Each structure stands twice: as structure tokens, then as C-alpha cells.
Amino acid sequence: GNSVTQMEGPVTLSEEAFLTINCTYTATGYPSLFWYVQYPGEGLQLLLKATKADDKGSNKGFEATYRKETTSFHLEKGSVQVSDSAVYFCALSDPGGSYIPTFGRGTSLIVHP
Amino acid sequence: DGGITQSPKYLFRKEGQNVTLSCEQNLNHDAMYWYRQDPGQGLRLIYYSQIVNDFQKGDIAEGYSVSREKKESFPLTVTSAQKNPTAFYLCASSRPGQGNYGYTFGSGTRLTVV
Numbered sequence: 367g368n369s370v371t372q373m374e375g376p377v378t379l380s381e382e383a384f385l386t387i388n389c390t391y392t393a394t395g396y397p398s399l400f401w402y403v404q405y406p407g408e409g410l411q412l413l414l415k416a417t418k419a420d421d422k423g424s425n426k427g428f429e430a431t432y433r434k435e436t437t438s439f440h441l442e443k444g445s446v447q448v449s450d451s452a453v454y455f456c457a458l459s460d461p462g463g464s465y466i467p468t469f470g471r472g473t474s475l476i477v478h479p
Numbered sequence: 480d481g482g483i484t485q486s487p488k489y490l491f492r493k494e495g496q497n498v499t500l501s502c503e504q505n506l507n508h509d510a511m512y513w514y515r516q517d518p519g520q521g522l523r524l525i526y527y528s529q530i531v532n533d534f535q536k537g538d539i540a541e542g543y544s545v546s547r548e549k550k551e552s553f554p555l556t557v558t559s560a561q562k563n564p565t566a567f568y569l570c571a572s573s574r575p576g577q578g579n580y581g582y583t584f585g586s587g588t589r590l591t592v593v
Contacts, residue, residue, distance in 0.1 A: 400581055409485075409569055409584035410522075455521065459581075465510075465573070466537075467582055471521035 368393045372456050372470035379446055379477050387441040387473045389430075389456035397458040399423075399432055399439040404453045404472070413441075413454070451477045481506045485570050485585035491593045492557065492564060500555045500588045502570035508583070509574060511553035515539060516567040516587075525568075528553055557590065565592050 373388040391397065398417045402410040414423035419434035428443045439456060456470040483504045492498045502511065510529045514522040524537030528547040542561025547553055553572075557564045570585040 402584075407587075407589075409483075409586045410571075410582075411584070412581040415581055466524065466527060467512075467571075469514075469522040471519065 368397070368458060368460050368468040370456050370458055370468055370470035372454075372473050375453075375472075375474035377473060377475050379475070381448055381477055381479050382445045383477075385441070385443040385446045385450075385475065387454055387456075387475070389439045389441065389470060391437050391439065391456070391458050393437075393458055393460045395460045397460040399430070400457040400459070400467075401428070401430055401439070401441050402455040402457060402469075404455065406452075410455060446475070446477045448477045448479055451475055483570055483572055483583055483585035485568075485588050487588060488586070490588055490590045492590060493593060495559045497556055497558050498590065500557070500568055500570075500590070502553045502555065502585060503551055504553075504570075504572045504583070504585075505551060506572055506583060507550070508572035509550065510572060511547070512571045512573075512582070513537075513543075513545065513553070513555045514569045514571065516569060522569065525555065564590055566590060 369392045371390050400415045401413040403413045404410045414425040416423040416432035422431045430439050430441045453472045453474050455472045457467050459465050459467050486501045512527040513525040523539050526545045528534035544556045568588045571582045573582045
């Protein structure tokens with residue numbers, strides 16, 4: 367079956383530091399890959415996506431590249447802000463799985479001023 | 480603006496009581512989903528529906544029930560058979576067969592047993 371593995375948190379950084387949150391996946395088909403962000407007490411919001419190998423998704427300074435050879439989709443940002451503090455979820459959607467999304471466990475990011 | 484509305488935001492349930500969580504969307508999406516979120520466990524799929532009048536069990540359906548009588552609505556009932564219902568519940572929607580566009584989530588309902 368499909369699965370998504372994320373690095374465990376919390377990840378604690380100072381403002382303007384470089385961020386990497388690792389995500390690897392297992393899928394039976396050719397999935398689309400996503401990063402979602404969840405702020406405290408709220409639902410998830412789509413942050414970025416990539417639908418095929420070597421695609422790069424980007425939004426609000428965040429980037430992730432779909433690496434089929436390493437089955438990875440790591441999230442990066444060059445300079446984090448306090449307002450980026452949230453929980454980040456990696457997810458996949460596989461047409462072989464009727465597009466039912468599979469989520470990782472989430473990684474909490476805490477950014478200090 | 481289109482979106483998903485979940486209500487109530489907070490809900491308290493007494494032991495042995497059934498409660499129903501509302502999820503309404505005006506995105507014209509055919510597929511809708513219910514997830515349960517517990518600290519440190521990510522999201523677990525309870526039920527999903529890809530078309531009106533049809534729904535399927537997810538990974539943790541025991542103690543829950545749903546209905547899909549209208550495209551816009553997918554209510555979740557937490558029954559007394561669910562022994563540990565305290566959690567954050569999230570509803571989501573998408574167009575079936577277009578999962579590569581991502582999913583839209585509601586803002587969640589926090590259920591607490593008192």
C-alpha cells in the first residue's frame with residue numbers, strides 16, 4: 367500500500383534560518399505529491415504540489431522537488447519567519463488508489479525571533 | 480467564496496451519546512472525506528464518498544457513520560460505540576479523478592468527551 371514518512375519534529379529554528387523537512391514515500395503507481403500546512407486550531411491548507419517526476423512545486427518561498435529516483439519530496443525554504451510556525455504535512459495522491467490521499471504524520475516547525 | 484464549512488467548531492459529548500458533525504461545501508466537488516487527527520498520529524481516514532448516495536469505509540470507520548444524500552453535505556455521526564472519540568475532526572473535498580489538484584479542508588471540529 368501507499369505510505370508517507372516525514373522527519374519527526376519539532377523542528378526549531380531561528381528566524382532567517384534555512385529549513386528542510388524531509389519526506390519520502392511509497393506508492394504503487396505514479397502519485398502526485400503535496401505539502402499542506404496547518405496553523406493552530408485550523409484545517410489544512412495546500413501549500414504546494416508536484417504531479418510528475420522532476421517537477422518543482424513552489425509557493426510563499428517554500429519549494430519541493432519530486433524526486434522519483436529517491437522517492438522523496440523534501441520541503442525547503444531559504445529564510446523562515448516566525449509566521450511560518452505551523453505543522454507541515456507531506457501527502458500523496460495515487461490514481462491507483464482512487465486518488466484517496468495518504469498523509470504523513472506531520473512535522474511541527476517552531477521559529478523563534 | 481467557495482469553501483468547506485464545518486460546524487460546530489467545538490463539541491462536547493457525554494458518555495453513551497451520539498453526536499453529529501456537519502460538513503457543507505459549495506465547491507461543486509463530488510468527493511468528500513472525513514479524517515480524524517490525534518496528536519502525533521497525523522490524519523486517519525474515517526469515511527469517504529466519491530458520489531452522492533455512496534460512501535466507503537476508511538481505515539478507522541468503527542464507531543462512526545455517515546450519509547451522503549446531497550452533493551454539498553457529508554455529515555459524520557460519532558456513535559456511542561466509538562470508545563475514544565476525543566479528537567480533532569477534519570472534512571475535506573476534491574473532484575474525483577482529479578486528485579492531483581489537491582484537497583480543500585474545512586477548519587475542523589474539536590470533539591471532547593465529558
